[in-house]
Amino acid sequence: MPEPKALPFSARDATCPFDPAAELYELQEREGLPRVPVPSPIMGEFEAVELTRYTDAKDAMSDPRLQMGFVFDPEQPRTMMNQPGNLLNYNGADHRRLRRMLTSAFTVKRIRGLLPKIEEIVDSRLDALEAAGPGADIVHEFSTPIPTLVICELLGVPYEDRESFQRRAKIGLDVNTTREEQIANLAEMDAYMGRLVAEHRRSPGDNLLGSVVRDFGDQLTEDELTGIGNMLLVAGHETTASMLSSGVALLLQNPDQLAVVRDDPEAVGDAVEELLRYCSPAIALPREAAEDMVVNGQWIEKGERVVTSLLVANRRIPGAEGDLDVLDVRRTPAPHVTFGYGPHQCLGQQLARAELRVALPALFKRFPTLALGVPEDEVDYRTTALVFAVNKLPVTW
Ligand code: HEM
Secondary structure: OOOOOOOHHHOEOOOOOOOEOHHHHHHHHOOOOOEEEEOOOOOOOEEEEEEOOHHHHHHHHHOOOEEEOOOOOOOOOOEOOEOOOOHHHOOHHHHHHHHOOOHHHHOHHHHHHHHHHHHHHHHHHHHHHHHHOOOEEHHHHHHOHHHHHHHHHHHOOOHHHHHHHHHHHHHHOEOOOOHHHHHHHHHHHHHHHHHHHHHHHHOOOOOHHHHHHHHHHHHOOHHHHHHHHHHHHHHHHHHHHHHHHHHHHHHHOOHHHHHHHHHOHHHHHHHHHHHHHHHOOEOEEEEEEOOOEEEOOEEEOOOOEEEEEHHHHOOOOOOOOOOOOOOOOOOOOOOOOOOOOHHHOOOOHHHHHHHHHHHHHHHHHHOOOOEEOOOHHHOEEEOOEOEOEEEEOEEEO
16 A cells, blocks of 8 residues: 655644644745645646735635636536535636525524524434443544534535445545545535435425425536535535534643633634634635736746645734734634635535534533543644545543
């Protein structure tokens, strides 16, 4: 087995996986914009301009000349990076057309309406965790099931199918796969989601897919509906599961901060923002220059690919209070870019926040003696995928 490739734009400190590698900080200080090799199952290795500075990252993500690097191309084989309906495969008016069909499902008000359901799901997973112990894997019992159950509920996807769709999501986000694996993986995703979409066409259900079919079905092809479903199913559980696991791991290593999350309901919102800033689980936002351009005095040529390093950008936010290399849940929230910025900013961010705000305090209240079940340096982190994650998080109580 070849060694999994680490991603240069998300390199992490050898001793602390939550910290960016020293070379990323050095790049922030260096003049000019470096070009780095990026491994890709679809394109092989390619070179990209790496943006590590916060203002460069924000400028890039909101600049219409820097477009999504992978635009849906019907001539190319379909993969998760090339599928109709996936918002991340569109720019400009094409992107706006699709996004506006989905925004109403993710407003603060709509997410507030989901809170009782989220609380019920969290309670049921706390019961399951208790039944599995004393001593269990947080990833398996808690942080993966919660966002998976929520997105299943929202989309109308059967939870019983989770093992297969979770496996496909992992493959889709793994850069250490081949082009053939990615093509086969999307074919499986399409076959699965295509069947659900066909059912909703016959009889639109009382859920997000059903309402998109009801409200916009005549403006969307089957392929687009399938791609929308695939995108939401993957985006809806992988990143939030990662944040829940990372949040638990970090707080167990910082008991005074854990106490804030557990005991002060007023502080939970800000604490979650700090955890989001500090972890930045989505690591690479790829773009491509549609024309020659200058970013902070540096040339980027038309056709050049660009990646932003959110993790390190979030550690140097101009004007933010305190030392941003330190986790401090009492900090006035820094305006992080963990959910991206600009037209593609995360559609599901209010949902992710709601899940984190409910699940983290509830866990620490139910298990006041919760502790890591392995030494800190033995926690199994996944650092080579497009979403940083924890593979296993054994805990005791
Ligand atoms: C902590 C959890 C999450 C994180 C850190 C996260 C992060 C991100 C980031 C960084 C982007 C921007 C990608 C880019 O500009 O290239 C994004 C986009 C997106 N996210 Fe999330 N996300 C999270 C949860 C969710 C959830 C729960 C959903 C849906 C249920 C979701 C749905 C989406 C969608 C649909 C997009 C594409 C938006 C567009 O292109 O217009 N995300 N997310």
